[in-house]
Amino acid sequence: MEPCPKSRFVHTRRLALGIMMALISAGIGPLRSPGHAAAATTTVLAQMTGTATMETFPCILGGGCPAGFAADAVVTVSGVDVVGGVYTAIWPDPTPGFTVVQDFNAGFLAEDGCLPLIPLSPTGNAGGSFTLHDGLVVDSASGVMHHATITGGFGWIRAGLTVVVSTWATTLSVGSSTIASGGVLEGQGGGTFAPLNGPGTCTGPQTNQTALIAGVELLPV
Numbered sequence: 001m002e003p004c005p006k007s008r009f010v011h012t013r014r015l016a017l018g019i020m021m022a023l024i025s026a027g028i029g030p031l032r033s034p035g036h037a038a039a040a041t042t043t044v045l046a047q048m049t050g051t052a053t054m055e056t057f058p059c060i061l062g063g064g065c066p067a068g069f070a071a072d073a074v075v076t077v078s079g080v081d082v083v084g085g086v087y088t089a090i091w092p093d094p095t096p097g098f099t100v101v102q103d104f105n106a107g108f109l110a111e112d113g114c115l116p117l118i119p120l121s122p123t124g125n126a127g128g129s130f131t132l133h134d135g136l137v138v139d140s141a142s143g144v145m146h147h148a149t150i151t152g153g154f155g156w157i158r159a160g161l162t163v164v165v166s167t168w169a170t171t172l173s174v175g176s177s178t179i180a181s182g183g184v185l186e187g188q189g190g191g192t193f194a195p196l197n198g199p200g201t202c203t204g205p206q207t208n209q210t211a212l213i214a215g216v217e218l219l220p221v
Contacts, residue, residue: 046185046218048073048104052193057112057200057209058121064109069154069213073104073132077150077172081179085141089148089172089179093136098146106130106154114202121202124158130167132185137174145174150185163193165216191216 050071059065078088092099108128112121135148152170156163170184192214200206 045074045076046187046189047075048216048218049191049212049214050102050104051196052211052213054110054209054211055207057110057195057198057206057211058114058124058202059110059112059205060114060202061111064111064126067108067110067126067128069104069106069108069130070102071104071213071216072102075132075135075150075185077185079180079184081139081141082181083141085139087137087139087172087179089135089137089150091132091135091148093134093146093148095136095146098134098136100134103134104130104132108154112158119201119203120160120199122160124163125156126158127153127155130154137172137179139179142174142177142179148172148174148179152185158193161193162190163213163216164188164190165213165218166221167218185218187218187220189216189218 048071050069050073052067052069054065054067056065073091075091076088077090078086081087091103106128107130108126110124110126112125113123114121130152132150133147135150137145137148139145150170150172153168154166156165166188168186169182170186171181172179172184192212194212194214196210196212198206198209199211200209
């Protein structure tokens, strides 16, 4: 299953950080396609820290500006596969010779808000897709498999220097074979947004803005 295209803002649910509640009540959330309600996830652990790179920050253009996020993720998921077997998948793959760095990669469009007399953009939204690659799957039907991949939708909402990351519409696969689809790694998690250069301001945007996104722990929704 390919990640669905973005089409509109929807309200995110059950945010762990109180600072986001004002954004939610105002109708601001990650860019997500309609018709993709979050499925029950079997995530045991999903933590990530990495660097976001934004073509322009803040981006006040309608439709957003290109951006990306590369992170080291620690993930364990388990559930029922497409043929009724039971699987567990983990990242990074602990097998010698199979471990990779920055196993989580996302590409998306980011858009930011500006207010008069406030130099730093107070809010932001992002939406796109992600790939978590090179994991290990142990499946009761297919055995042990390397190079497992989860793909799906990716987005965030930002309030100042805090972000809440969301994932949805996820599929677990190895090569061209689908292991599980829907609810594989779907959730939300808050973290910090710490600019590494600039930062750009509403009166002086920064090109190639980078920011450390740290402490994100996805929780099922």
